[in-house]
Amino acid sequence: MARVTQVRYPEQGYALIWFRGDRQLAGNPGQFVMVRGDWGNDPILGRAFSLVESGEEEAILVRVVGVGTRRLAELKPDDPLWVLGPSGHGFALPASDQNPVLVAGGVGIAPLYFLAKKIRETGGRATVLYGARNNRETPLAEEIEEFADLVVTTEDGSAGRRGLVTEPLAEILDDTSVARIVYSCGPEAMLEAVARACVDRQVECQIALESPMACGKGTCKGCAVLAADGRYRYVCSDGPVFESREIYKS
Amino acid sequence: MAVRLGPLELKNPIMVASGTFGYGVEYADVMDISAIGAISVKGISLEPRAGNPPPRICETPAGMINAIGLANIGYDAFVQTTLPRLRELGATVVVNLYGTSADEFAELAERFDSQEGIAALEVNISCPNVKAGGIHFGVRPEPAAAVTRAVRERTGLPVIVKLSPEAVNIAEVAKAAREAGADALSLINTIRGMSIDVETRRPRLGSVMGGMSGPAIRPLAVRLVYEVHKAVDVPLIGIGGISCLRDVLEFMMAGATAVQIGTANYTNPRTSLEILSDFEKYCLERGVTPAELVGTVKTN
Secondary structure, eight states, X not given: OEEEXXXXXXXXXXXXXXXXXXXXXXXXXXXXXXXXXXXXXSSOSOEEEXXXXXXXXXXXXXXXXXXXXXXXXXXXTTOEEEEEEEESBOOOOOOTTOEEEEEEEGGGHHHHHHHHHHHHHTTOOEEEEEEESXXXXXXXXXXXXXXXXXXXEETTSSSSEESOTHHHHHHHHHOTTSOEEEEEESOHHHHHHHHHHHHHTTOEEEEEOOOOOSXXXXXXXXXXXXXXXXXXXXXXXXXXXXXXXXXXXX | OOEEETTEEESSSEXXXXXXXXXXXXXXXXXXXXXXXXXXXXXXXXXXXXXXXSOOXXXXXXXXEEOOOOOBOHHHHIIIIIHXXXXXXXXXXXXXXXXXXXXXXXXXXXXXXXXXXXXXXXXXXXXXXXXXXXXXXXXXXXXXXXXXXXXHTTOOSOEEEEOOTTOSSHHHHHHHXXXXXXXXXXXXXXXXXXXXXTTTTXXXXXXXXXXXXXXXXXXXXXXXXXXXXXXXXXXXEEXXXXXXXXXXXXXXXXXXXXXXXXXXXXXOTTHHHHHHXXXXXXXXXXXXXXXXXXXXXXXX
């Protein structure tokens, strides 16, 4: 059992929760934890969250969408937190000659924040394209600017460029003077558009998927996604990070 | 803490339910899987099965609905890679069988009969998530008896038959399975439920319907254990929304000799061990054996 150490609210409806257990999780960017508060039988399942940080500090970013996430967002320092993980396969770091472009949609920023930080620590610097509906849905945008080059796009133009995040992505990928690698996490439609943009230009692309999940450990077979080969993959144990070509048909 | 279910003796009455604990080996890093009474492994079919289209699970009040569709690695892979590992880990293994016909069940029973390290077979005639077989065998006495008999004739292992809460008359199905050679009965499997996303007007499961589990169905399960215990002389394994010691006691008082923990394994994979520790303490403090609790509910 872990304990909450700190909670911050980067935007209305979001909570950044730091916690500490008996041991360091030592998770990698893209890996996730199953998390649950001490609240009895309802809701009954844990919730899967990408690690935003791991090691000295462990953190997750919660967007409030229902009862479980609301209860998590209401946690206070020292509250108990049940944590299982880290689980799944994370992102493979870029090769030394690859310029990393990270494409986030909304709360999909969580694993990419961790990845951008890791890239900085290993001597690189990522370009982060952060798409959101409006300027109230860009948690961690300020923090990520400390160690990455940030481009924000919003659908209503209230922050950064007006439009979709795939537009600056296309511009960057069309400049073929440097080798790129793309990492993405966000809504399904965005991931598919990002994957397509990469396939069209023969750029490697790794995506982190999300799915309802019960066990988070590869046993319940609840988090199936249909892959490009017509067979199922399990987000928790085969992913959550996949090569985009494995999931989307080109 | 030992309990006896006909020819099957377990070191304690706390088991984990099929489909909620994988093949057991996945949890060796978070707990000693040999400490619990038995692991009923994910249902095994002759051939591997891919399972149903997603989404396969959704959460409901105090429970969940699943429509996994018995995705499993199949007999060969289980016997070649998983079973040896379970033996190494010292787990007490109950193999849950799934076939689309009585013949397939019989074939599986015969193949498992010659394998080392299996404590019992659990015959799944109650899965609501498959097109063929499954629940269709479990809602009436005749097909339930036919499948049980087919398995019984091909194995010397203890046979547990897992019952559906959707049986037209569960006591009659229980009686038929008993007479056809079942050594024990486990109940209940999930009951079919449905949930709709009212924004999109679409079912929340790819298969439209699925099996409900968790504390939400516990009173139904307790009632069915109670009814079968009154009607049929056969050892029972109670299943349905058990998440703490209190729930175990409730099922035992209703007539169960042992219990299986299901959905609560997702809440915390160590639930069975934690409940076992509480149960041992309870028996010690009260000076009772598990068997002395069975069927002790006072209804008059």
